Amino acid sequence: MKDIYINYGTNLPKITYELMEAAKIADRLNPDMKIGIKPNLVVSRPADNGATTHPEIVEGIIRYLQAFDIKDITILEGSWVGDSTQLAFKNCGYTSLAEKYGVKLLDTKKDKAVQVKSKDISLNICESVLNVDYLINVPVLKGHCQTGMTCCMKNLKGCIPDSEKRRFHTMGLEKPIALLNTVIHPALHIVDSVCGDLSFEEGGNPVIANRIMLGVDPVLLDSYGAQLMGFKPDEIEYLRLGKSYGIGKYADEDTKIMELGAKNRPKTSVSHSSTIKKLSKYIEADSACSACYAALVYALDKTGGIRGECIKIGQGYRGKKNAGIGVGNCTSxxxxxxxxxxxKASDIVDFIKNNH
Ligand code: SF4
Known part of the structure; x- marks a missing residue:
């Protein structure tokens, strides 16, 4: 198995299914398994806002599982403190999804909690999460106002009761997130990087990348995602801790990546957000792929823009001599x-800082 599988496109059930096929996930399953799927429904806002997992990705997962005759499938989630999971299930399209495919919905806020020891502290975990045979974590790669970014590791916070979520904040968030990942071990992570938010977990500034990633190591996927968003992995404290606890390793030049659909990457469409429209004033795009454009948007947000000339990006520049600076191989x-x-946005950040 490769370390990371990546697919691009707008037909989300299809590209999710293709990822699971490419990674031969069926080899790890049997029809009697109890499967849990954990999306990110932190708030009750549709996925195109940049905060929540696209139900179409979960649909692709369910179709794949049901094609292998798996019957016991539960979507488990608990929205953040103050928000209703039931409302999130409804408004984010999960109630109708569950009805369509005959799968269960479980609100972890209503679940019984059990105490599990991790290093020097006890954590309260929702029992149902520990009772599944195969847990599939389906986070959104997006910004976070406290931790910088959120993806696989932090998404497990929906697997603890509200009282524990509050306690995590009093403990500084980073360490308990890392510890949580020592006691909950999803078998698979499928990352929604379709339009994750620029900087906030509750959405509003979606950055369109049209990408989904799959892997089994949450630290590896998160560290890769951090670089796609313009961070060095060590800048994200829970990632640094997660690595030091032995949960996984960082993505580096030895990471084995399989890209599907690279030739069919969708072209960019700039989201409705005024913040992103402001950043796009620094960009001269000509047929740019959305994943490329997203990296540049994240980088410009980190550097606060760029002085002087605009940055060129896109397939329209391929094979042409151009004055000025560019982003991506097309602008060689x-x-x-x-x-x-x-x-990666982290490379663009370094480039901008070193040259301007
Ligand atoms: S370098 Fe060119 S082909 Fe590659 S992602 Fe960017 S725009 Fe697309």
Whole structure:
């Protein structure tokens, strides 16, 4: 198995199914298994706002599981403190999804909690999460106002009661998130990187990337996701702790990645957000892929823009000599450019800081 599988596109059930096929997930399943699917429904807002998991991705997962005759499937989630999970299930499209495919919905806020010891502290965990045979974590890769970013590791916070969520904040959030990942071990992570928010967990500024990723190591996926968003993995404290606790390793040049659908990456469409429209003033795009454009948006947000000329990006620049600077291999004809197809936002951040 590769470390990370990536697929691009707008037909989300299809590209999710393709990812699971490519990774041969069926080899790890049997029809008698009790499967749990944990999306991110932190708030009751539809996924195109940038906060919650697209139900179409969960639909692709269910179709794949049911094709292998798996019958016992439960979608488990508990929205953040103060929000109703039931409302989130309804408004985010999960109530109708569950009815369509005959799967169960479980609100972890109503679940019994059990105490589990992790290193020096006891954690309260929702029992149902520990009782499934195979847990599939389906987080959104997006910004977070306290931790910088959130993805696989932090998404497990929906697996603890509200009282424990409050306690996590009094404990500084980073360490308990890392500890939580020592006691809950999803067998699989499928990351919704379709339009995760620029900087807030509750959405509002979606950055369109049209990408889904799959893997089994949450630290690896999160550290890769951090770089896609313009961070160095060590800048995210719970990631640094997670690595030190032995939960997983960081993505690096040895990480084995399989990209599906790279030739069919959708072209960018800038989201309705005024913040992102402001950042796009620094960009001269010509047929840019959405994943490439998203990396540049995240990078410009981190650097606060760029002085002087705009940055070129997109397939329209391929094979042409151009003055100025570019992002992505298509702009190799520029005076200087950031390598990658698509490049990581962390490399673009370094490039901007070193050159401007
Ligand atoms: S470098 Fe070109 S082909 Fe590659 S992701 Fe960017 S725009 Fe698309």
């Amino acid at each position: 004809g520029c005076e200087s450019y950031v390598k990658g197809c698509p490049p």
